Amino acid sequence: MAKEKKRKQPASDAAPPAGGEGEGRSERKGKKHKRAKADVILPSQIKNKDKRSEPPERQVPRTIENTREPDETVCRPDDQELFAGNDADEFNAVLKQHMTPKVLITTCRFNSGRGPAFIEELMQVIPNSHYVKRGTYELKKIVEYAKNREFTSLIVVHTNRREPDALLIIGLPDGPTAHFKLSKLILRKDIKNHGNPTSHKPELVLNNFTTRLGHRVGRMIQSLFPQDPNFRGRRVVTFHNQRDYIFFRHHRYIFETKEKKVASKDKKAKASESKSKPEKEVICRLQQAQTVCDVAQECGPRFTLKLLTLQHGTFDTKSGEYEWVHKPDMDTSRRRFFL
Template identity: 75%
Template sequence: MAEGKRKREPAVAGAQVEEEKKSRDGKDKKRRMLPSLIKNKLKRMEVHAKVKREKRVEKKKKAKARVDAHKRALELGEEPPPVRIPRTIENTREPDETVCKPDDEELFVGNDADEFSQILKQEHAPKILITTCRFNSSRGPAFIQELLSVIPNAHYHKRGTYELKKIIEYANKKEFTSIIVVHTNQVENQVNALLIINLPDGPTAHFKLSKLVLRKDIKNHGNPNPATSPKLVLNNFTTRLGHRVGRLIQSLFPQDPYFRGRRVVTFHNQRDFIFFRHHRYVFESKETKVDTKDTAAKNDKGKNLTQTKMIARLQECGPRFTLKLISLQHGTFDSKGGEFEWVHKPEMDTSRRRFFL
């Protein structure tokens, strides 16, 4: 009996070796199918296109199956399957205690006594002074010219050799409500920062500016009427800091928009990047053919009739740029003895899902 067992053991071991070999061969085949492992460039591109096409077809099939299941459930009077919400960085952000709530009475009481309340209550009209840093690039004046067409009641004053504190004193005497300083990089000759100072008591916000696109570089851009007050849209300023920055931006614009001017200025906050866009509404008449199946929709000659519809679309006016808050300082600008409400530091970026605005 012992000899019989010894004879069977090699057979069992051989079967296990064969199974392992088959599984290894299957894994090797899958590994060989990866486009990145194909050395021939043309073959690699062909296999990659095929895999991508198969994934696209499979995705369409799954989407169609979900739509069919939803329709079937509605026809049978059943509850449709829940709509799947994709996981994004925004809806999986880290919890923040400073997020504003609709029933936060302390927040609304503070709004009535902050530095922007007089402008936002329309007790004073905003009056903006725009200037530059001491080094002015070639793109600086073009950007300022477009800022003057975006912000009503804005005035440009040449910086010259004056210090910023002297400019703040002059602006207070002339009853300006805010100062915007456009900074440029001496090396790259590009606009790279904005400094917004609320007068007379601050605060001062320092923003990094990137991805600037001027109006002339935007395809099919519109030319707005700078004399009309635009409608202001602020999105996703949800925290206490974001609420304060939003009110600072809001104080730059009049609070009585002229809707017939059809202008919209948007500051959209997403992942602490503030995207600026400037649009205007365009109303156009479009002719569409009436359905040919309807015999009454044909004239005496048997031709299809057309009907005119009024459609609305957005036309971008520019400029287009992105802001990122670097610091928020108490009072007006003071580089040496100023106290900061908030400063962005590299060690604060511990997670991609942590936002401050």
């Protein structure tokens, strides 16, 4: 009998692929995804510089600092009233170098623990500073003593349970008085790879004191230091304000020279050796290049300040008038700052 010819099945009756119907769909999705990727043009693939700059830039991430609540007291460069106030405030004579800063440092009545060590390092940070033992004298008598000897500022280090916990800065002779909470104190001996400061006048750096209150506090801190730093000493004292916390750091810059090996092709050597050696060999000569890099060495101490009160005049707890007082209800919003 003659063999019957097998009829070809129509395309609709063809068997599904070996992987099944689900696998065919996943393959089609994969191909579509690859095509979509191929259609996206990256900025690095655009040859024209002008067209390459047209794609939108990356968006700036939202942080607590750049989403802070609007504040009418933020200082602006064209604020003429602010500059006029600077010429009439209590720090003008020192900051314009009509007077040399002279700082008296004392303690509370019962000073112990790390208080004396902190004062010793604070005296190395602030030039022309002098220490007087408090004893049993009242603070008002200490203020009068400092006025009579032409001190421009008075710093009182307060200790609690043998640990420094507050700092009182009094501008002389007429104030103001700033009361700071002191925390996270680390002395020089506890800082790894610390350096020892020299007697040169340091350079002062103040960061992020943006409001009128912050501007006033910054000028008060600035009046503690001479306005003619000695850059040969390479000392830098930094007060960095972030979210109303003032971080203090003291560094000394060191310039080091490092030798770097650079491989460069020697054309003459390559031409002379090309006859005897294969062309694939590249003859390189190592050159010694010196690079200068600066390294910041921390000298200490390291601590954090938070402003609690700012008072008119010198220290007076009974009849003193306050410019600004920190209250608990001010901390209801994380995006509200005062300095």
